[in-house]
Each structure stands twice: as C-alpha cells, then as structure tokens.
Amino acid sequence: MKNLLFICYFFFSIHSLYPQSRSESIAITGNVEIPLNLTIKDLQQMNVVSGTDFKVVNTSGEIRKEFKTYKGVLLNELLDKAKIVLQSPKEKGKIYFVATATDGYTAIFSYHEIFNNPAGDKVLVLFEENGKTIDKDGVFVLIAGTDKITGARHVKWLKSIEVKKL
Incomplete structure (x- = not known):
C-alpha cells in the first residue's frame, strides 16, 4: 500500500x-x-x-535557453490596442500589468517601465523562436530583454495579460 501511495504521489507531483x-x-x-x-x-x-x-538566464547565471532568432510583438503595442483606461495622467503610476501562464506563473511590469523607459522596447510577446512557431513552451512566450536575470520574467505558456490599478 505504501508503494502504491508513493507511486501516485510521484506521478501527480511530476505531472504538476x-x-x-x-x-x-x-x-x-x-x-x-x-x-x-x-x-x-x-x-x-x-x-x-x-x-x-536572446538568452534566458537564471539567478545562478546559467543559460537555461537560447533563442538564435525570434519574432514577436511589443507588449506596449498590445496594450495600446486594448486602450488602457486612465481617468487622469497621474494614474499612470498606479497601473501595472500581470502576465500569467497556463501553469499560474506570473510576471509583473509597471506602466512607466513599459511606456516611459527604454526597457519597454524590449518586452515582447513571442510567437516564433529559431525560425519555427513556438511549441514546447506553449504558443506564446513573454520576454523582458533588458533584465539581467531574464529567466525571472520569462513567461512560457502565456495565456493572459491583465491591466490592474493600485
């Protein structure tokens, strides 16, 4: 019985x-x-x-993945298309974006980071890597190209971007 429980636990742990x-x-x-x-x-x-x-680098400095080539769309262009609701320009400092993967992983970006900083010109939603559509990591991947530790906000299996206000 203990072996059966262990096998079930192991299977569901790996699956998750x-x-x-x-x-x-x-x-x-x-x-x-x-x-x-x-x-x-x-x-x-x-x-x-x-x-x-583009290299996906973890906190230990290891290169976890490399994109020789990639194609995508800037996050700020997607957000412009959705038209962020602002009652006044002062609200920009309260706006942030939550990128979420199908497995629940999230990354957060501020309004000013995406729209008023050169870093925003390197935050992309990718749909192609190394000349092929993305498959192993879902259909869409979000990258933050100017981060030192690019892995922390590398969102594989991207499913949503929610615009929130503090």
Whole structure:
C-alpha cells in the first residue's frame, strides 16, 4: 500500500510540474476599454519585431535557453490596442500589468517601465523562436530583454495579460 501511495504521489507531483493546457490565444483584460483575445494570426498582422541571440538566464547565471532568432510583438503595442483606461495622467503610476501562464506563473511590469523607459522596447510577446512557431513552451512566450536575470520574467505558456490599478 505504501508503494502504491508513493507511486501516485510521484506521478501527480511530476505531472504538476507541467502546464495543464496550452493557450491558443492571449487575453488582454482588466482596466481596458477593449478587452482582446489575440491569436498568432492576429499578432502576425501587427508590427512584428525580429531579434537575435536572446538568452534566458537564471539567478545562478546559467543559460537555461537560447533563442538564435525570434519574432514577436511589443507588449506596449498590445496594450495600446486594448486602450488602457486612465481617468487622469497621474494614474499612470498606479497601473501595472500581470502576465500569467497556463501553469499560474506570473510576471509583473509597471506602466512607466513599459511606456516611459527604454526597457519597454524590449518586452515582447513571442510567437516564433529559431525560425519555427513556438511549441514546447506553449504558443506564446513573454520576454523582458533588458533584465539581467531574464529567466525571472520569462513567461512560457502565456495565456493572459491583465491591466490592474493600485
């Protein structure tokens, strides 16, 4: 009986390390005028940014993954399309964005970081890596290209971006 319990525990523990589902679209919701549900085709019709040599680095400095080439859309362009609701310009300091994966992993970005800082020009939602559509890590991946530890906000299996206000 103990062996059976151990096997069940092991199976479910390993299974929980992987996302339960892939998201075929990205929902942009929350404090926006136009909630969006975007597919790869939608992103491909937007202003596509191409890049080379992006490394996913963990807190130990290890390179966990490398993109020789990638294609995606800037997060700020997606948010502009959804039209963030602001009652006054002073509210910009209270706005933040939560990127969430199908497995519950999250990364947070501030309004000023995305729209008023050069770092925002390197935060992308990718749909292609190394010349192919993304498959192993879901359909969409979010990267923050200027982070020192790029792995911390590398969101695989991206399913949603929620606009929130403090």
